Amino acid sequence: MTARIKRWPGVELGAADLYEGKVTQTRFRPDAKYAWSAGEAMSRFLEELQRGRFIARTCTGCDRILFPPRMFCEACFRPTDEWRYIQDTGTIETFSISYLDRDAKRITDPILVGVVSLDGASPKMGLMHYFAEMTKEEIRIGMRVKAVWRPPEERRGSVLDVRYFRPLREGEG
């Protein structure tokens, strides 16, 4: 903007203004809770996780094995065809080394997180998850990894039934 405009609206406040009550304010905590029906695809996906397995759906229209599974193919716009188990090994597509924990607080021991594309599904079909049993110097795109499952009695039908993915060892997968 040019010298034509003289006034820039906006009154800046500092954190203290708000937290020390120097500015008139009103507070409210919304009561907003949801329980989403998982639907057919995700319900089966979660049941299988509890059994220690990854399951996908096939689409014969585009010849893909879709993971996470879905009841419709977004490329063909048609219902998907069959359930298909896939492996719990895969490849790291990308990752981050996070010094922020779940509550965005700083941590010194970083969390390794990223996307792993799973063997048995079509290329690039991935899942976001944690990585462990590797250092932040060792983690790299292209690393071959395998899921580490919680013991059966601890699984609840959640992506957290997998603790993390660890490097694939010689002779595995």
Added chain:
Amino acid sequence: MRVGIIGVGMTAFRPSTPEYSWKELMFEAAARAYADAGVDPRTQVDSFVTCAEDYYEGFGIFDEFVPDQLGAALRPTCTVSGDGLHGLASAFMQIQTGLVSVAVVEAHSKASDIVTLEGVLEHGLDPIWTKPLGAHPYVLAGLEADAFLRATRTPRRALDAVVSKNRRNGLRNVRAAYGADVDEAQVASSPEAFSPLRRLDVSAPADGCVVLVLASEAAARRFRAEPVWLRGIGWSSESPSIGTREGPGAGYARDAAAMAYRLARIRRPAQEVQVAEVDDRFSFKELQHLEALGLAKAGDAGRRALKGDWALDGRLPVNPSGGSLGGGNVFEATGLRGTAEVALQLRGEADGHQVDGARVGIAQAWRFVPTATGAVAVLGVGR
């Protein structure tokens, strides 16, 4: 240029849909609409418009979760934070620019996924002036109803007639969630809820999804010999604060209708409109809206309700589908459901609740408590 509706897809409207995720619900309605239109969304649709509000869905950016189940992945898609009719208006405008030939509009309700519906509605209240009062959001509807009944001298019994009509109409509509043989006496004796409103004056929530396929006249003719034309569309807002509005007369509906009628070249709506799906989520709103739409003279809608003018076999059937009282409150999908129902009426495909020979109809909706925002669509067949 003319814009036509070439595809209508609706799921049933039910109190809850536990077997479906919202994505699967949308997929079903979309699949129906595309089958009806004979259109392939992956290659023959230029634009997708969805209508949703984050807090009804439970997500921070609901827009993220819409494309795949509509066939919209890697296609021009957007979310309008409005009623389905606002989405319809957007698609209409897009087509009028010439940039888009075929557009899809979607709206749904998965209210059963909301555990704290009242909490979500309360969150829509003004944080400085209204929230601190701690009142239930429907108190605003009660206040408005009270003001409307007094200003128009509408007898309370007229509201009973609206509820009874729409619940019974719902029995004739396979898609309706709350069809029931409710008579006026039952409504009158239901407990007071938000005085002067009673429990049965308030529609209950329902799940469901509506998808419409629109096309320019040139494109429409390729799909359907006789599309239902979207002759006019209008939308308007009044002050968000109940304290600073002009009066209890749904000015937003009057202004939206003025725009829609102008585009549709309707000069005498009361004579020219043959069927209407009008927002009745609180019973008095049906009457208030009928007057604002010019379908009844000011103060007269209630008297005519008691006379039976708005019944399925009346002079101007209103909410033959059962509306929201009979069909369920489907939140942002309300106006789009009304549009779909009117389109089916004009096609002669309204099965058990058909209004014979209807050639011009309107669909109208409001954005619910606490707003004074609404929209109107005028549909017609033939020239």
Added chain:
Amino acid sequence: MIGAGMTLFRRRLQETPPELCYEAARMALDSAGLELSDIGAVVSGSAPDAFDGVHMKGEYYLDGCGGVGRPYMRVFTGGGTGVFSTIAGWWHVASGLFDAVLVVNEEKMSCCQPHPQSVFANIWDPILDRPLQPNLVWIFAMEMNRYMTVHGIKKEDIALVAVKNKRNAVGHPCAQLADPNITVDDVMRSEVMAWPVQRLDISPPSDGASAIVLASEEFIRRRRIKDRAWVSGVGWCIDSTMWTDRDLVFPEYVARAAKMAYKMARIDRPRKQIDFAEPYDPFDYKELHHLEGLLLADRGEAPTLTREGVTARDGDLPTCPSGGLLGVGNPIAATMGQKIGELFWQLTGQAGTRQIPHEVRTGVAQAWGDLMQYGSVVVMRA
């Protein structure tokens, strides 16, 4: 486009959401020499309601936007809203329904306590992603890593973008984060949040509002309005929700939106025919990622353009001459001020100390949003 306005962008502003809207709207009307009564319809763009703390916030603040007593509509495409609402405003006019339209974008992130970040907990898929309690920075980091690794790009080259934009912002009266002295070293030494993202790679949350006025050719001629720039092309595109199934190295959805806009604008050689660009830069690597998505640089080549000074304000393809989000601030939808607003001010010679020193006639603005899914593109000409 005949007018624009924006408020200061700051971490916390005192004005309520309707007040922010009013300030920006009033400025835009004044700059176009119009009154609200000249306006046929109002469009608003705003991102998550949870920031302002009101369900259906578009209804709540509509009076500040000038929406009372007229057709009013809100659109919301995540971070894409900063450019997308202009597109919605465009179709209001280009459809022939309205002569003059006001577009008002607003974001008040500071209401959200303890920190606006917490809203981003709710953008994730509840079954696939949320249980991992992801931080928003994670996905940016993952995309940045993929982009860097596939193309072999060094962090230092990416940091050059943060340096350029924060320095460019020194000329912007509303800027929250302008810094005339920032260096690549400063960026490289800033704390690592989620590698490879460091603190100075990102734009933090802001409060602010911006507004523009769009009018038909007829209206402009009738009113003899001199300061105007033409919307020549619009495009928008969303990619699949399943972001873990996509290769994040290239924003295909931005490319499709750009192609749609370029087709309408009759641009077939974007690098030659576009004079300057305002791509969305909430993170420094995003400017590069988006330059490639906008087909203004070959894949993996955008860092070279930056290193060679091509994207500097006096370069061959000035990019983010406004200072972008990195320099001016990131009140999500209100960034329309730096993206669309900047195109207008540059094309009408009103950009003051930010004015590109050579003549520019065609500019492109782009925004990005949702789960790395959304691209909205507008081409404007003098």
